[in-house]
Amino acid sequence: MSDRTFGLVLALPAIISLVLVVGIPGVQTLVYSFQRVPLSDDPATFVGTDNYAKILGDESFVESLVVTLQYTAGYVVLSTVLGLLFALLLDQPLRGRGLARALLIIPWATPVIIAGVMWKWLIDPSVGGLNAVLFELGVLEDYKPFLADREWALVFTILAACWHQASFSALLFLASLQTLPSEIIEAAKVDGATAWQRFRGVVFPWIRPMLVVVVVINVIYGVLQFDTVWVMTQGGPGDATTLLPILLYRQLFIFSDIGAGSALAVMLGVVAVLVSSIALILLGRGDPIEA
């Protein structure tokens, strides 16, 4: 067997698997989005763009899109900024840093769904601890059922997801910071650069490529967020936290409309790609040193 054939044979099982479990389901979803798919074994019928028209003509889609973009904006900013702050902090030569870095990995290792369970009950007015803390500190005048309030529900479903994701961002930022040669920082110090100048002039340009990666990943995870919202509010109160993935779940598994659900799924994928492209373009601009 020639080297070429050998290489191909080694790679083939994985490639075939990916075609089977990603390629075909992807194409199938696209096909379903133009079909009416009965629940029984009866064959599906072609309906053109009816499913798309149905989704786009539904007011709840537009509302959900707006909520999803709000959610994503909050999620991306919070998880990225917190992650950056954590990474900068844990990059300092502090006592207990090793322990703190071990702590950093815990929220990331905690599944998002579990973060949702923890936060749901943490902020619960009857058993939760957060209300008590805020009440004792004088921030709250009374125990508050946060998840029954439209704005607070959105804030806390974002916060719970960010508790997990900020750690993810921080781990990546920290990995990038650790590759920064200490001589560069020392040289900047000798030249009398202040901490802020060192950050702007040396550290930030260094981690910028990683920042782009982290933001794009966070955007995608934000647009596709399902777990925390499902377990904390199931999309409520009202439609306050009905993100597109929640809407998708309802189309597919509550209304059992596979055609319309698939159309929504395709659009969800498009939204994820569009928003992350916008983030990429925005981040690509700016600093002439990097460009």
Place this chain on the structure above:
Amino acid sequence: MHGANRTVRRAVLQKRAVTALLYVALVLFAVWVLFPFWFLVNNSFMTPDEALSVPPHWVPEEPTMGNYQAILAGKVAPGGAEVGLRVLTALGESFAVGILTVVVNLALGGTAAYSMSRYKYRGSRLGYLSVLFARLVPPIAIVAAFFVALRDLGLINSRYGLVIVYTSFTLPITILVLKNYFDGLPRELDEAALVDGASRLQALWYVIRPVARPGFIAAACLVFLESWGEFFYALTLTNQLTIPPVLAGFRGFFQFNWTTLAAATVLAVVPPVLLALIFQRYVVRGLAQGVAK
């Protein structure tokens, strides 16, 4: 002289203030990570009544193992209705699905990543690009196709069904992490083995596999963590087979109480956290080099 001294003293004071601030930040960071956990673990050792006390108790006054015992006895609450060993069964299924997914990933991904790192052939570039593309397909978007396919195959509510589905989003990660690792290994290793008369497969199995252990550990951990925490597919393609949908659906059970859910959640969060802590170095490197690319 006097002025210079004052400047030095001010600089020292300033430095101390900054250091103090950094330690305050470090404490706040620890609170951010641990406060939700403290609350969870604390409640898992409380009676339902004590959990309702106002203001809440920060340590249980009458610590109880009742919640954990209820789970071990297959109940949803101390003295509550029988629901069978639902939590324990689900934890077991989560382990089974996780381990099977890891095995499938390492076998398929290991060989593919090695091939992509070492061999060039017609379409090899296309193969690599298809991996990158597969990584971009949102799992949630293709659930309808999986639902219909698994239904037709009779694999709804099956651990094997979940393993197949989980391979769709874990295999690209495995390939990227391992290819990255293989790329860092000198080609002389393979070549020396071949010169010594080993076959190409033997070179991979006896020479590269042991050397690439850290890469395999990283990939295995990442895949297990992804699999353990996966919720959406487990919710839609099974009837609460693994632990995530069981936790999310706890309220639906008869005689719900939060403290037993807390105990179940503790049991569900210990395995992934322990795994990540034990293999911290490997996992973080794999994350930075494979996932971020």
